[in-house]
Amino acid sequence: MAGEAKSLTPKQCAVIDIALDTIKVCVMFKFIVTPVIKLLLTVVAEDDLVAEHLITVLIHCVGGKQSFSLPLFSHLFPFFCSNTSMLEETAFLEKSSELTSLRHALSLYTQTTDALIKTFVTTQHAQGSGVEKPVGEISIQIDLFTHPGTGEHKVTVKVVGANDLKWQTSGMFRPFVEITMIGPHLSDKKRKFQTKSKNNSWAPKFNETFHFVLGNEDGFECYELQMCVKDYCFGRADRVVGMAVMQLRDVAEKGSVACWCPLGQSVTMDETGLTAMRILSQRSNDEVAKEFVKLKSEIRSAEEGR
Incomplete structure (x- = not known):
């Protein structure tokens, strides 16, 4: 006071x-x-x-x-x-x-954890847009599918490659891509995949395909993909090179998209997003909440020699 x-x-x-x-x-x-x-x-x-x-x-x-x-x-x-x-x-x-x-x-x-994550996804439309100084770019293809009988939603993601990765290291650079599906009702489903790493390539080609099952409780507009390029490090935490976010609401109308996404140093969010993050960070016994907060809190790691 x-x-x-x-x-x-x-x-x-x-x-x-x-x-x-x-x-x-x-x-x-x-x-x-x-x-x-x-x-x-x-x-x-x-x-x-x-x-x-x-x-x-x-x-x-x-x-x-x-x-x-x-x-x-x-x-x-x-x-x-x-x-x-x-x-x-x-x-x-x-x-x-x-x-x-x-x-x-x-x-x-x-709100429940699922509801808070849904609120986050449906309000935070500019997380990966407007990157002023990209640290590279990633090429992906996304295909959406809804079962006509059950209404179950599925997403196929092909990680084609990355380009112009801005990363300095004194050792071997081993980039790989980690992709995570974010949205409600995913606690019992596979949410994260990663590609194999490539040795000393600043424009790696991956051409790996992954499949996500979302269920039928909510539409595609309640989900997003977060893609993170990391440098694989044996015996210690992998280092973040850059990240991008693709919201499925932007794909739903066409059902499929192939594009290059600029990589930023972190995701951005407004006050609603920050409040949701603060609330979820207090739920220490909730694995989904902990994973979400960790994912959205990641920032580009310091480069060696800088």
């Missing part, structure tokens, strides 16, 4: 501190004392400036900067849903974009 003290009186700061401490205590003991919280929010709502600062702090918590934030909001969400009419009585809250952001973050937190 130190950074906010200039615009708040000591009494206002005390109200905010009490509000946050009360909420934390309720969550710590895994219950919400509704009358207490309602009284607290009624007091807060009487002062527009206090309400504004409290919401700003809560949004800060949702952003993952406080260790108690996610358990906190899992308990607070039902209360906020049932008491929004009371909160909206103040002029500030009626017009508050911060409250809208808070509600959106809360709605994301309550």
